[in-house]
Amino acid sequence: MDYTFQSIRQFIVFKLDEQLYGIDIQNVQIIERIKTIMRVPKAPMCVKGVMNLRGEIIPVISLREQFELLTSEYTDKTRIIIVKLDEAMVGIIVDEVKEVIELDEEQIEAVQNIQGKIKTNHIMGVGKVDANIITLLNLTNIIEEAFETNSR
Amino acid sequence: MDVSQYLQIFIEESKDNLQRLNENLLKLESYPDDTHTLNEIFRVAHTLKGMAGTMGFARMQKLTHNAENVLSEIRSGKLKVSASMLDTLFQCLDALENYVEEIINTSSEGSEDYAALIHELEQIASMQDTSTPSPQSSAVSLDNAKETVSSGPGEESGDLMELPESQALIKNKAISMGMSVFQVEIKLSSNCVLKSARAFVIFTELERLGEIVHCVPSAQDIEDERFEDTFVLVFITKEPKQKLQEIILGVSEVESVVIKAFKSGEFVEEAALVDKQEDAQNGGSQDNTNAQNGKQVSSKTVRVNIDRLDTLMNLVSELIIVKTQLEGLNVSAENSAGNYNDSVEYLERVTTSLHDAVMKVRMVPVELVFNRFPRMIRDVSRKINKEIELIMSGEETELDRTVIDEIGDPLIHLLRNAADHGLETTEERIHIGKPKKGTIKLQAYQDGNSVVIEVQDDGRGIDVNKIKNKALQKGTITKEEAVNMTEQEIIELLFKPSFSTASEITDLSGRGVGLDVVKSKITALGGHVEVQTEMGKGSKFIVRLPLTLAIIQALMINIGNEKYAIPLSNIQNIEDVKKEDIQLVQKQEVIVIRNEIIPIIRLHNILGLPQEEDKDLMMGVIVKKGERQVGFIIDSLIGQQEIVIKSLGKYLSGIDIIAGATILGNGEVALILDINSLI
Numbered sequence: 136m137d138y139t140f141q142s143i144r145q146f147i148v149f150k151l152d153e154q155l156y157g158i159d160i161q162n163v164q165i166i167e168r169i170k171t172i173m174r175v176p177k178a179p180m181c182v183k184g185v186m187n188l189r190g191e192i193i194p195v196i197s198l199r200e201q202f203e204l205l206t207s208e209y210t211d212k213t214r215i216i217i218v219k220l221d222e223a224m225v226g227i228i229v230d231e232v233k234e235v236i237e238l239d240e241e242q243i244e245a246v247q248n249i250q251g252k253i254k255t256n257h258i259m260g261v262g263k264v265d266a267n268i269i270t271l272l273n274l275t276n277i278i279e280e281a282f283e284t285n286s287r
Numbered sequence: 288m289d290v291s292q293y294l295q296i297f298i299e300e301s302k303d304n305l306q307r308l309n310e311n312l313l314k315l316e317s318y319p320d321d322t323h324t325l326n327e328i329f330r331v332a333h334t335l336k337g338m339a340g341t342m343g344f345a346r347m348q349k350l351t352h353n354a355e356n357v358l359s360e361i362r363s364g365k366l367k368v369s370a371s372m373l374d375t376l377f378q379c380l381d382a383l384e385n386y387v388e389e390i391i392n393t394s395s396e397g398s399e400d401y402a403a404l405i406h407e408l409e410q411i412a413s414m415q416d417t418s419t420p421s422p423q424s425s426a427v428s429l430d431n432a433k434e435t436v437s438s439g440p441g442e443e444s445g446d447l448m449e450l451p452e453s454q455a456l457i458k459n460k461a462i463s464m465g466m467s468v469f470q471v472e473i474k475l476s477s478n479c480v481l482k483s484a485r486a487f488v489i490f491t492e493l494e495r496l497g498e499i500v501h502c503v504p505s506a507q508d509i510e511d512e513r514f515e516d517t518f519v520l521v522f523i524t525k526e527p528k529q530k531l532q533e534i535i536l537g538v539s540e541v542e543s544v545v546i547k548a549f550k551s552g553e554f555v556e557e558a559a560l561v562d563k564q565e566d567a568q569n570g571g572s573q574d575n576t577n578a579q580n581g582k583q584v585s586s587k588t589v590r591v592n593i594d595r596l597d598t599l600m601n602l603v604s605e606l607i608i609v610k611t612q613l614e615g616l617n618v619s620a621e622n623s624a625g626n627y628n629d630s631v632e633y634l635e636r637v638t639t640s641l642h643d644a645v646m647k648v649r650m651v652p653v654e655l656v657f658n659r660f661p662r663m664i665r666d667v668s669r670k671i672n673k674e675i676e677l678i679m680s681g682e683e684t685e686l687d688r689t690v691i692d693e694i695g696d697p698l699i700h701l702l703r704n705a706a707d708h709g710l711e712t713t714e715e716r717i718h719i720g721k722p723k724k725g726t727i728k729l730q731a732y733q734d735g736n737s738v739v740i741e742v743q744d745d746g747r748g749i750d751v752n753k754i755k756n757k758a759l760q761k762g763t764i765t766k767e768e769a770v771n772m773t774e775q776e777i778i779e780l781l782f783k784p785s786f787s788t789a790s791e792i793t794d795l796s797g798r799g800v801g802l803d804v805v806k807s808k809i810t811a812l813g814g815h816v817e818v819q820t821e822m823g824k825g826s827k828f829i830v831r832l833p834l835t836l837a838i839i840q841a842l843m844i845n846i847g848n849e850k851y852a853i854p855l856s857n858i859q860n861i862e863d864v865k866k867e868d869i870q871l872v873q874k875q876e877v878i879v880i881r882n883e884i885i886p887i888i889r890l891h892n893i894l895g896l897p898q899e900e901d902k903d904l905m906m907g908v909i910v911k912k913g914e915r916q917v918g919f920i921i922d923s924l925i926g927q928q929e930i931v932i933k934s935l936g937k938y939l940s941g942i943d944i945i946a947g948a949t950i951l952g953n954g955e956v957a958l959i960l961d962i963n964s965l966i
Binding site for chain 2 (some may be wrong): 170173177178191
């Protein structure tokens with residue numbers, strides 16, 4: 136993927152339980168308001184179900200569940216970010232979508248230096264914009280793990 | 288200019304050509320003296336070579352070239368078709384297929400040279416050269432044989448083009464410097480698909496010898512393929528006309544070239560017209576359809592009959608008419624109730640027809656799969672030393688494209704099984720008085736809403752006792768079970784994983800992975816397999832497949848507050864189930880309906896929904912799989928509906944109780960239950 140050679144990268148910033156996260160805009164297809172999600176029996180815990188996006192059936196996962204945060208009610212700020220990885224689309228439920236930011240490669244810090252609840256392989260790095268610290272997520276790992284975990 | 292955009296067309300065409308080669312080589316094997324077949328092979332090989340060359344696949348071109356040499360020897364009558372030669376040619380085909388495969392996967396032909404094969408081809412081709420006195424005649428190649436040279440004026444004596452001022456200046460200057468300026472009119476063959484690629488090749492070839500100063504249509508138009516089949520160049524060079532002609536005709540699919548020389552302002556009419564009738568009658572219609580949809584870059588394409596597209600087009604225009612009608616109604620809302628109903632009814636009719644038409648577009652003949660079998664059976668029969676005749680019928684039977692893609696492997700398996708296990712060895716056959724040649728029949732036909740494919744052999748049949756013993760030996764069944772099993776049940780054992788009765792492991796079968804794979808694949812497609820067999824007479828594998836996978840009739844049900852769909856084909860009937868009628872047999876809930884004991888499955892449990900208190904009267908959907916019946920307890924019925932099956936995608940494909948999802952009228956998603964895995 137050639138965009139990795141550019142020094143400026145764009146990220147969609149969203150909020151999850153008071154913390155800010157960023158995902159690479161290259162993976163993002165569209166951001167949707169919350170809509171009816173059909174539960175899928177025997178699906179992994181953090182898979183909320185499937186939704187219809189213009190005739191396509193897309194699995195939806197909840198990052199709250201995956202990051203082992205408390206579940207919360209959907210609000211009118213809740214959004215589903217539809218990402219596309221390896222030709223497959225997945226919806227990610229987040230509390231609120233904030234903005235799009237640009238980060239220089241130099242502004243992205245490696246992960247070794249941070250501690251926290253989140254697993255290291257979920258994180259690609261940490262970006263700093265003004266006073267905010269944004270955790271940049273490694274979507275591939277997160278999504279793969281989401282579908283691997285045991286069924287409920 | 289980049290030729291990569293033609294890769295898809297090249298792949299499609301090459302596959303076609305390879306298939307045609309395959310068929311014709313097989314024909315040649317049976318009728319070695321058929322010159323028509325030989326010519327056809329030659330023509331196809333030549334096209335293939337040309338196309339590979341155009342796309343820059345030098346290794347592929349070289350191999351084809353060598354094969355062509357051998358073919359030309361046969362054609363000139365200096366070589367006789369022999370079995371070993373055909374083997375080599377078949378190997379060559381395989382190699383070419385490998386190239387194409389490699390190109391599909393990596394867009395490059397790879398680095399395999401097949402040097403040994405080329406050497407072999409060279410040897411075959413040269414074999415005759417030493418023994419016949421005139422090695423010259425090996426040059427009786429396609430080009431010579433097919434070109435008719437009619438030089439001189441008369442034909443195509445059109446005027447030279449008017450050059451724009453600047454080009455005219457260059458031209459005059461060039462002529463004054465003693466160079467020749469030619470007007471070159473090139474006509475590509477009418478069924479040439481890669482027109483601009485051909486033009487590109489001609490351009491590069493010519494530019495090595497001189498300079499192209501002008502062309503009509505413009506270079507950009509040629510590159511974008513905005514020209515019929517003729518284009519004209521003005522070319523400055525020191526080379527003689529003859530050489531230009533040779534070079535241009537060396538590019539395949541060039542039909543004719545007219546070269547005229549400019550001479551200081553005027554032109555001298557020393558035109559030469561050369562015709563190449565190559566590919567003239569080479570399946571024109573087929574190539575045309577390819578040109579229609581060849582531009583697609585996706586790897587899966589369906590060739591569509593133009594009539595079917597027309598029908599679709601008509602239906603869409605009908606839809607637009609209905610839409611306009613409905614729009615009109617909105618304005619004058621008073622007396623429009625009747626009109627409104629009319630329109631809706633009409634809309635319904637149109638959508639139904641549209642559905643049918645779209646489904647038809649997805650249908651392709653099973654021929655697409657069948658046509659590789661004759662070759663396979665030939666190879667198999669040589670390998671295992673049995674004489675086998677493959678009789679195919681019903682190739683025109685149509686199946687959904689998705690089914691076609693998947694059905695190839697199971698059928699290969701069944702055919703190999705028939706050849707290897709089914710048929711006796713030639714000696715055995717002679718000994719028991721059967722015809723020496725074993726017969727395998729491959730038959731396809733439509734039966735109601737499904738397509739049936741039968742693989743039948745006239746071999747020894749399935750030895751039920753042998754299977755029984757083997758199953759006992761392997762511990763698949765117990766002795767008691769063995770006694771009570773019906774013949775059909777024993778035969779069913781064949782489809783169990785790791786069960787093979789072949790006493791010897793051969794290259795073809797007997798590795799323990801076999802019929803179970805066939806069965807699971809066919810079940811996955813929504814079909815099933817049956818076996819009929821008679822000792823000493825042969826056996827018949829009957830594969831039944833649904834016509835299409837995309838749209839099915841389904842029963843929509845409510846469970847809890849969720850909606851699910853059950854394919855109607857699985858449903859036997861719907862019954863009221865009284866609470867007191869449910870009994871327990873060995874901890875399994877059952878009900879008795881019309882003297883049949885039917886086990887009950889509570890869908891709530893399986894689907895992970897809270898179980899509600901049993902009502903006095905519940906609703907049961909009785910589903911059937913083979914001979915087994917099971918009753919599902921559901922909350923309520925919504926009704927019968929036609930649904931479009933959509934996949935849950937790769938991430939959720941592991942959930943076996945769900946066959947897919949569908950989108951309801953209100954945009955919500957309902958899941959489709961996979962009855963086969965629920966029972």
